[in-house]
Amino acid sequence: MIGLGEAESGIAQRAEADRFLEEVLKGLAAPRKAISPKWLYDARGSALYELICEQPEYYPARTELRILERHAPEIGEAIGPDALVFEYGVGSGRKTQLLLAALERPAAFVPVDIAGEALAAAARQLEARFPGLPVRPVVADFTEPVALPGLDLPCARRLAFFPGSTIGNFDPPEAVGILRRMARDAGPGGGLLLGLDLPKEAGTLERAYDDARGITAAFDLNLLARIDRELDGDFRLSQFRHRSLWDARLSRVEMHLESLQAQVVHVAGAPFTFREGETIHTESAYKWEPRAFDTLAAIAGWQLERAWADDRAWFSVRLYRR
Numbered sequence: 440m441i442g443l444g445e446a447e448s449g450i451a452q453r454a455e456a457d458r459f460l461e462e463v464l465k466g467l468a469a470p471r472k473a474i475s476p477k478w479l480y481d482a483r484g485s486a487l488y489e490l491i492c493e494q495p496e497y498y499p500a501r502t503e504l505r506i507l508e509r510h511a512p513e514i515g516e517a518i519g520p521d522a523l524v525f526e527y528g529v530g531s532g533r534k535t536q537l538l539l540a541a542l543e544r545p546a547a548f549v550p551v552d553i554a555g556e557a558l559a560a561a562a563r564q565l566e567a568r569f570p571g572l573p574v575r576p577v578v579a580d581f582t583e584p585v586a587l588p589g590l591d592l593p594c595a596r597r598l599a600f601f602p603g604s605t606i607g608n609f610d611p612p613e614a615v616g617i618l619r620r621m622a623r624d625a626g627p628g629g630g631l632l633l634g635l636d637l638p639k640e641a642g643t644l645e646r647a648y649d650d651a652r653g654i655t656a657a658f659d660l661n662l663l664a665r666i667d668r669e670l671d672g673d674f675r676l677s678q679f680r681h682r683s684l685w686d687a688r689l690s691r692v693e694m695h696l697e698s699l700q701a702q703v704v705h706v707a708g709a710p711f712t713f714r715e716g717e718t719i720h721t722e723s724a725y726k727w728e729p730r731a732f733d734t735l736a737a738i739a740g741w742q743l744e745r746a747w748a749d750d751r752a753w754f755s756v757r758l759y760r761r
């Protein structure tokens with residue numbers, strides 16, 4: 440694995456813990472409390488996210504998978520042979536397997552993720568499924584502007600793969616930064632295959648982020664459990680509830696944790712006061728009109744080449760070229 444040795448990995452983990460503390464203290468002290476969604480994904484959070492993807496209300500995962508299944512041959516043809524594929528963030532691996540199976544002679548696969556263990560497991564699974572395919576995992580935070588190793592692997596073209604509508608979890612300026620970084624990684628003539636969730640009726644969107652079984656609520660509340668465990672917090676989970684809200688003006692679903700009473704919570708010894716009904720904003724999921732997103736992608740150097748959607752036009756898989 441292209442990544443860190445044991446000592447460096449210990450240092451990296453401590454730096455990550457410091458950043459978590461710093462961001463939580465800053466986010467809870469802000470006039471409108473907010474914590475970045477990236478902290479939702481500890482081991483339990485990642486497992487809960489996989490479960491969310493199986494809930495009937497959470498349409499994005501299965502809709503994207505169906506588009507990839509249905510159009511795999513055309514997608515493979517549009518990308519072309521001998522492609523070196525980068526994937527930013529590892530998921531359950533089903534989409535990756537579909538893509539790699541659709542490609543003619545993929546040159547290599549380079550998954551990029553901050554979670555080293557999940558990355559190594561995903562790499563082993565792919566090596567078993569595609570014998571002979573070079574798989575070179577890179578432990579890195581893809582939201583940071585760091586150049587990737589693995590760019591020197593021989594190939595006819597490079598493809599950045601960014602499924603799941605994860606781009607929707609970033610505010611537009613951050614999204615441009617990430618798309619620019621991918622454009623740099625892909626190089627001239629490179630491609631970007633991206634999953635994009637589209638705006639739709641408010642109820643459908645709010646239910647997708649607040650399923651009846653309470654899996655999304657558990658995923659959101661797990662952030663407080665993580666703060667208690669890792670940052671010496673004293674959040675009482677029973678005193679907060681999960682909420683999902685569609686903001687039509689900003690075209691985004693927001694996840695919030697709402698305080699059920701006036702209370703004081705401590706993190707690493709620092710007190711934070713909550714009013715009854717006050718919330719911590721924990722995630723935004725932007726739902727982009729395709730044309731508006733293409734304009735954003737163009738700012739980062741990407742031109743739309745092809746797009747595929749489901750019959751209801753709820754989700755789009757888009758191929759861009761540099």
Ligand code: AVI
Pocket residue numbers: 491499603604605606607608647648655722723724
């Ligand atoms: C990872 N990301 C694309 C998911 C989304 O739909 O925004 C995260 C998620 N949050 C709640 N449900 C799913």
